[in-house]
Ligand code: SF4
């Protein structure tokens with residue numbers, strides 16, 4: 001028994017001098033891995049236009065049926081995104097989401113991206129529905145809000161020309 005006590009004290013002393021593995025969250029945060037999939041962000045182009053064109057491919061690809069998209073028509077006087085349509089409603093039910101990233105893979109414009117934010121908490125079910133306003137990234141400058149008035153015939157293409165992905 002005495003031997004057991006000594007062993008216990010030895011382990012306690014050893015841990016006392018070891019570098020702590022805990023951190024003082026939330027003041028301190030560990031960086032996430034490069035492939036971490038956290039809270040979604042709806043991206044914009046540098047000119048402030050929204051990348052989302054309301055095609056709902058992300059909703060179709062979602063295995064948890066967590067995404068709801070409704071589209072409306074763009075006009076040159078009131079343009080949210082390039083092309084004909086934009087997402088007038090975009091919602092993700094974070095209680096359903098399993099963070100698989102299928103929505104990200106399905107998106108033709110790279111509009112929806114799973115970011116590095118893992119701080120999701122809700123006090124009720126309604127608060128778990130993240131709306132477009134919550135998901136959309138901030139505008140790059142104050143004069144680049146959406147909707148924008150754009151010159152006719154410029155933003156006709158919904159999906160930008162992209163290079164083939166590199167290995
Ligand atoms: S990460 Fe997966 S489960 Fe979550 S919204 Fe996207 S497709 Fe659906």
Ligand code: SF4
Pocket residue numbers: 051052053054055056057058059069087106107108109110111112
């Ligand atoms: S996020 Fe992408 S896939 Fe989903 S509606 Fe918008 S453009 Fe389409």
